[in-house]
Structure formats: structure tokens, C-alpha cells
Amino acid sequence: MSDISLNAQRFKGRPASPGLVEGPIVLFRGREASPGRAPVHSPGASDWAELDAAMTRTAERLGALRGDARNAQAADILDFQVEVLSDPTLIESLARARTAGRLPADAWTSALAAEIAGLKASPDGYFRERASDLEDLHDRLLQQLAGASDPELALPERAIVLARDLAPSRFLEIPWGPGHGLALMDGSPTAHVAMLARARGLAVAVGLGAVPARHGSIALLDGAGGELILDPSPADRREAERRNAPAATATIAPGRPGLQSGLARTRDGTDIELLVNLNELADLDGLDPSAVDGIGLARTEFLFARLGLSDGRFPDETLQLDVYRRILDWAAGRRVVIRTLDAGGDKPVPGYTDGSESNPFLGLRGIRLSLARPGPFRTQLRALIRAAAIGPLDILIPMVTVPEELMSVRALIEAEAADLDRSGISRGQPRLGMMVEVPAAALTLDRFEVDFASIGSNDLAQYTMAAGRDEGAVSGLADICQPAVVALIDSAVAHARKRGLRLGLCGDAAGNAELIPLLLRHGLRSFSMPVRALGPVRQAIAAIDLGGGA
Ligand code: PEP
Numbered sequence: 001m002s003d004i005s006l007n008a009q010r011f012k013g014r015p016a017s018p019g020l021v022e023g024p025i026v027l028f029r030g031r032e033a034s035p036g037r038a039p040v041h042s043p044g045a046s047d048w049a050e051l052d053a054a055m056t057r058t059a060e061r062l063g064a065l066r067g068d069a070r071n072a073q074a075a076d077i078l079d080f081q082v083e084v085l086s087d088p089t090l091i092e093s094l095a096r097a098r099t100a101g102r103l104p105a106d107a108w109t110s111a112l113a114a115e116i117a118g119l120k121a122s123p124d125g126y127f128r129e130r131a132s133d134l135e136d137l138h139d140r141l142l143q144q145l146a147g148a149s150d151p152e153l154a155l156p157e158r159a160i161v162l163a164r165d166l167a168p169s170r171f172l173e174i175p176w177g178p179g180h181g182l183a184l185m186d187g188s189p190t191a192h193v194a195m196l197a198r199a200r201g202l203a204v205a206v207g208l209g210a211v212p213a214r215h216g217s218i219a220l221l222d223g224a225g226g227e228l229i230l231d232p233s234p235a236d237r238r239e240a241e242r243r244n245a246p247a248a249t250a251t252i253a254p255g256r257p258g259l260q261s262g263l264a265r266t267r268d269g270t271d272i273e274l275l276v277n278l279n280e281l282a283d284l285d286g287l288d289p290s291a292v293d294g295i296g297l298a299r300t301e302f303l304f305a306r307l308g309l310s311d312g313r314f315p316d317e318t319l320q321l322d323v324y325r326r327i328l329d330w331a332a333g334r335r336v337v338i339r340t341l342d343a344g345g346d347k348p349v350p351g352y353t354d355g356s357e358s359n360p361f362l363g364l365r366g367i368r369l370s371l372a373r374p375g376p377f378r379t380q381l382r383a384l385i386r387a388a389a390i391g392p393l394d395i396l397i398p399m400v401t402v403p404e405e406l407m408s409v410r411a412l413i414e415a416e417a418a419d420l421d422r423s424g425i426s427r428g429q430p431r432l433g434m435m436v437e438v439p440a441a442a443l444t445l446d447r448f449e450v451d452f453a454s455i456g457s458n459d460l461a462q463y464t465m466a467a468g469r470d471e472g473a474v475s476g477l478a479d480i481c482q483p484a485v486v487a488l489i490d491s492a493v494a495h496a497r498k499r500g501l502r503l504g505l506c507g508d509a510a511g512n513a514e515l516i517p518l519l520l521r522h523g524l525r526s527f528s529m530p531v532r533a534l535g536p537v538r539q540a541i542a543a544i545d546l547g548g549g550a
């Protein structure tokens with residue numbers, strides 16, 4: 001057989017997570033499919049009969065979901081979406097666009113865009129929520145039109161999900177399994193979706209540019225090389241295997257003998273705190289709590305994604321308390337740091353975050369949004385204060401920039417605690433900490449009234465270097481090794497030492513064994529990382545001699 005495929009088409013992007021997958025392409029529309037964004041390549045969507053068929057399939061799918069709906073609210077949304085599909089005004093508007101010779105996908109987007117904008121502008125919360133239901137319907141239909149699989153259905157074995165970009169909440173809806181891969185035409189290795197995919201151990205390539213692949217066509221995804229190859233040759237396969245071989249052996253599972261027991265210690269005997277980052281409760285499956293010092297960062301915006309947060313509705317206090325209880329039970333007295341909702345930036349929550357911001361990373365994100373819309377924040381604080389009665393719990397606040405923000409948080413915590421006391425509901429006394437991910441916070445850490453702090457190296461790098469973590473073209477700049485970022489880490493460490501403040505690092509850098517020597521030499525002694533990084537990081541720590549100095 002010939003080693004050369006005359007048809008091979010190569011799309012070179014950037015590596016985001018090593019691994020090799022050869023299998024069928026599954027087209028998936030994610031964040032890019034929102035009205036108002038540029039339409040993307042959509043194979044086979046130029047035929048109006050396909051739009052009719054996609055509408056029928058969408059109505060059938062929604063009808064089936066309606067049958068399974070477990071609560072009245074979900075049923076109500078699904079009824080509304082089905083109704084819209086047969087709305088005479090919508091049908092008329094599509095018919096006009098057809099006569100005018102427009103593309104079906106564009107016509108669908110325009111038909112819904114005006115309606116969505118009107119609902120969003122409504123002063124009535126009920127109608128604003130309906131806007132996100134319409135957006136969801138818009139995306140669902142485009143998925144059907146592109147021939148993409150329904151996120152609720154299983155992916156075929158060795159599937160490579162191909163999308164322009166994917167919002168983290170969309171990523172979490174996909175039923176990923178071992179052996180799946182993710183190929184993004186846009187995106188960057190430091191975006192949240194890439195981080196989530198890495199934590200799952202998927203092969204990921206980003207920034208591939210336009211890939212005109214058809215749903216179901218066979219491709220080779222080379223995670224280490226950051227490449228997608230359509231119709232690959234045996235030579236392509238061998239080359240990709242060679243490139244991904246080190247990753248296949250270097251990823252040391254936390255359960256490997258010798259890496260589970262004992263705390264992390266440098267060669268010269270300095271103890272290092274080793275914590276894990278939690279994006280989903282499933283991250284804890286198979287992880288022995290005695291292998292770590294606890295949880296250093298539970299990202300609740302991801303933990304809640306399965307509980308209805310993506311609809312702009314928030315899990316109620318009881319549901320949240322249940323999630324926190326499960327984490328605290330697992331930790332069995334070890335440290336547990338739970339971060340309050342960090343919505344905004346590249347983690348939009350339809351119906352909650354403001355979709356019209358020109359630069360969401362510099363807008364209402366994290367604590368800014370929580371304080372601007374205190375209702376859901378108070379519920380979260382209340383559930384956290386109650387959970388603190390179960391075991392030691394640290395509340396971590398994201399995107400803190402000025403001391404006043406923390407003062408407002410403290411006041412809210414005190415008010416909720418007093419209310420719980422009045423109602424005779426048991427509660428604890430959580431410690432309050434802040435993320436150090438805005439340069440202003442790193443420079444002035446001594447001014448904040450906190451019990452502990454944690455450096456978010458992902459955002460600290462992007463905000464210091466003015467390079468968006470989701471912008472492929474500049475993501476290389478957002479590098480923690482840049483002297484300016486290191487200088488800010490030094491500043492935070494110096495302030496923390498002076499104040500006797502507990503300081504750790506929970507960004508991606510903590511899970512990169514190659515960066516551990518640098519971070520240790522700059523005085524950090526506590527790291528929180530994805531579970532699969534524990535083995536290599538523990539080894540890197542054991543190999544370093546700090547010579548007794550800090
Ligand atoms: C960070 O910014 O480094 C961090 C840990 O927070 P997130 O990645 O969730 O923004």
C-alpha cells in the first residue's frame with residue numbers, strides 16, 4: 001500500500017493537549033453560533049429543504065426532551081421552544097428570505113436575532129429569561145442544520161469534535177469519553193475550554209483555521225503537533241504517533257504506586273502543599289483523598305453547569321449545599337477551597353452575564369458581576385456558610401481588584417450568617433480568601449482584609465501582558481515566564497510573607513511540572529492543579545533542592 005495519500009489535507013494550529021485520535025468528525029456548533037456573530041462555514045446548509053428537515057428534527061428532539069422533563073420549569077421552556085418553531089410570523093419571515101435568495105442559516109439567525117434583542121431589552125425578568133431560551137433554540141437548530149450530533153446523544157467511538165470555538169458550558173454538555181478529541185478552528189491553549197479538555201485527558205488542537213470537513217469524514221487529530229489531517233496517510237499516522245509517544249508515557253496517573261502516598265516534599269525536605277482543582281465532581285472519582293492535602297480550587301461556575309446554570313437560572317441553596325457537602329465529605333477534614341461564581345469573560349452564562357460587552361474580560365466578570373447582581377451571590381454565600389458547618393471550608397473570591405470588593409463580601413457574609421442564626425439553621429465560619437489574578441491585586445495585596453490568597457496565573461498573565469487568553473494570535477504573550485508576570489508573583493509573595501498570609505497558586509502553571517522549579521524558587525509553597533498533573537508535579541518537587549533557602 002502506498003505511504004502517500006494524495007488527498008490528505010492538513011490544518012496546522014496550536015497544540016493544547018497531547019494525544020492521538022483517528023476517527024469520525026462530529027461537527028459541533030458552540031459559542032460562535034450566537035446571533036450577532038459572523039456565520040461560520042456550514043457544509044450542506046445551502047439547501048432550504050435542509051432547513052425544513054432541521055426544523056422538523058429539532059421539534060422532534062425537543063418533544064422527546066419534553067417527555068423526559070423532570071420539572072415544570074424545564075417543560076415550560078421546551079413547550080415555548082416547540083411553539084416558536086411553528087410560529088406563523090417566523091415561518092413568514094423565513095419564506096420571505098427564501099424568496100430573496102438568502103442562505104437558510106443566515107435567514108434563521110436574522111429571523112431570531114430581532115426577537116432575541118427585543119426580549120433582552122425587556123425590563124421584565126421573565127421575558128429576559130426567554131431570550132436565552134430562544135438563543136438555545138437558535139443554536140440547536142444550527143447544529144441540526146450542520147449535521148452535528150445532538151449534545152445529549154453519545155459520541156461515536158474515537159470521535160473528533162470539530163467546532164469554531166466552544167463555550168465552556170457547551171463543552172460540559174458533551175458526553176466525552178476516553179479516546180475522544182477536540183479540534184477548534186479558533187481558540188487558544190489558555191482558554192477555559194482548552195483547560196477543561198486537558199483536565200479530561202482529551203487530545204486537543206486549537207487555532208486550526210477554517211476546516212471544511214464534512215460530518216462523519218475520517219480525520220487524524222495530533223494533539224502534540226496541534227494538527228488535524230483529513231484523509232491521513234500511514235506516514236502521517238507514524239509521524240503523529242512519534243510526536244505523541246512521550247505524552248502517552250509521561251502522564252502519570254495519580255493512582256500509580258509510589259505517587260499516591262505521602263505529602264509533597266523537595267529533595268532538601270521542604271514540605272509543599274499539593275491540592276487539586278475541581279471542575280466537575282467526577283474529577284474526584286478514583287482519587288484517594290489521602291494522596292493530596294485537599295481541594296485548592298473548586299470552580300463553581302463549572303460545577304453548576306450541570307445544575308441548570310447555563311439557562312441563566314441558578315441552582316437553589318439546597319442543591320448547592322448538596323454539592324458542597326459531597327466535596328467536604330470526600331475531603332474528610334482536609335482543606336477545601338470553593339470559589340464563588342466566576343462568570344463572564346470566556347465563561348458566559350446566558351441570561352446572567354451581559355452579552356453586549358465589547359470586552360467581556362474587562363467587564364462585569366467574577367466578583368464584579370456577583371456584587372452587581374447580588375441575589376444569586378447571596379444564595380451561594382448562604383449555602384457556603386451552611387456547608388462550613390460540615391467541615392473546614394475556605395471561600396475564594398475571583399477577580400478581586402480593590403479592597404472595597406472584599407469589604408462588601410464580608411458584609412454580605414455577616415448578614416447571611418446573622419439571618420441563619422436567627423432562623424436556627426446550623427452554620428460554620430468559613431475563611432475568606434481572594435484570587436490574585438489582576439495586577440492591581442498582586443501589587444497591593446497588603447491592603448486587602450483576607451485570610452488567604454491564591455494566584456490565578458492564567459488571568460494574571462493575560463491581564464499583565466494585555467493578551468486575551470482566548471485569542472489564539474496573542475496567547476503566546478500570556479506566558480507566566482514573562483519577567484513582568486514573575487515580578488507580580490514576587491510582589492504577591494513579598495506582601496504575603498510580610499503579613500503572614502497563606503498564599504498558593506492555582507492556575508494552569510501549577511500543573512506544569514516544568515514550571516514548578518521556577519515557582520518554588522520564587523517562594524511559592526502551595527500548588528493546586530488538575531488531578532492528572534499530580535504525579536509529574538510531585539516528581540518535579542521531589543527532584544528540586546532549594547538549598548534551604550526560600
Ligand atoms: C486563573 O486565572 O489562573 C484561575 C485559576 O482561574 P480561571 O482559570 O478559572 O480563570
Ligand code: MG
Pocket residue numbers: 437456458459
Ligand atoms: Mg482566573
